[in-house]
Amino acid sequence: MTTWRVGTVVGAVMESPTARSIWLEIPGLPTPRPGQHIDIRLTAPDGYSTSRSYSLSDVREGETVAVSVEELDDGEVSPFLVHDLEIGEQVEVAGPVGMQFVWPPSEADADRPVQLVAGGSGIAPLMSMIRARETTRPDVEMRLLYSTRSPEHAFYRDEFALLTSSGRLRVDWFFSRSAPADSGRRAGRITRDEFLTAVLPVEDHPLFYLCGGNEYVEVLGDWLLDAGYPIGDIRIERFLVT
Numbered sequence: 001m002t003t004w005r006v007g008t009v010v011g012a013v014m015e016s017p018t019a020r021s022i023w024l025e026i027p028g029l030p031t032p033r034p035g036q037h038i039d040i041r042l043t044a045p046d047g048y049s050t051s052r053s054y055s056l057s058d059v060r061e062g063e064t065v066a067v068s069v070e071e072l073d074d075g076e077v078s079p080f081l082v083h084d085l086e087i088g089e090q091v092e093v094a095g096p097v098g099m100q101f102v103w104p105p106s107e108a109d110a111d112r113p114v115q116l117v118a119g120g121s122g123i124a125p126l127m128s129m130i131r132a133r134e135t136t137r138p139d140v141e142m143r144l145l146y147s148t149r150s151p152e153h154a155f156y157r158d159e160f161a162l163l164t165s166s167g168r169l170r171v172d173w174f175f176s177r178s179a180p181a182d183s184g185r186r187a188g189r190i191t192r193d194e195f196l197t198a199v200l201p202v203e204d205h206p207l208f209y210l211c212g213g214n215e216y217v218e219v220l221g222d223w224l225l226d227a228g229y230p231i232g233d234i235r236i237e238r239f240l241v242t
Ligand SMILES: Cc1cc2nc3c(=O)[nH]c(=O)nc-3n(C[C@H](O)[C@H](O)[C@H](O)COP(=O)(O)OP(=O)(O)OC[C@H]3O[C@@H](n4cnc5c(N)ncnc54)[C@H](O)[C@@H]3O)c2cc1C
Pocket: 037, 052, 053, 054, 055, 056, 067, 068, 069, 070, 071, 072, 074, 075, 076, 077, 078, 079, 121, 124, 125, 213, 237, 238, 239, 240, 241
């Protein structure tokens, strides 16, 4: 049976015009792992309730975790979470959930280099891995490929600027709709060549974590398999299950 706990909103920040990170304090939350998600349930005054899954974007504080939500124009839950849920208000939370899309996956693989690949809000669980790496395993190599609509739609921009300027993280940016002139990129879908050139090479034996919409992660996952990366080293999280 699902256990629902009460989460209190203790912080929130807009990440872009359409996305918001929300910090929830959840007493009794089992220790979360980077990459896991929670279910958030909302109940209206008339008793109608509905829940959605959201990846944890920060697990460093244990019982206080963050989620990062992208608003869907015609969505039922995400516009409320992005614009209306206020500090001090409460939601119900189940989880954390997920055994496969977690970093590190096991003690044996904890030292391996990691290639993170995000599409849109798929950056959220990868950010929990990046943040956890900084505090627990700063010696582990992590590289990020992040595809977003435009620079303005990128989450965690200040944190990425710090991590890249200090040499702590390499970020390969791709822009699907609007690319800045100085990025050296054109706007549009990432090509196979661009993707395979950017990611860690096969001979480095990287672990892959891909997160985003179904089509994005499936296409990129197939490119990795074709290029000879072992299937067991590729972990995928899909945000839209159809
Ligand atoms: C494991 C998991 C983790 C997730 N983590 C995150 C996260 O960290 N951040 C985040 O913003 N979202 C995340 N999602 C997606 C989230 O659960 C919701 O599906 C999303 O917020 C839309 O909910 P809604 O009620 O606003 O839209 P709904 O009312 O459920 O849907 C409205 C319309 O949008 C379409 N739709 C639903 N979901 C998506 C989507 N993801 N992309 C494009 N179209 C969609 C539907 O088909 C429908 O037409 C995750 C999903 C899963 C399964």
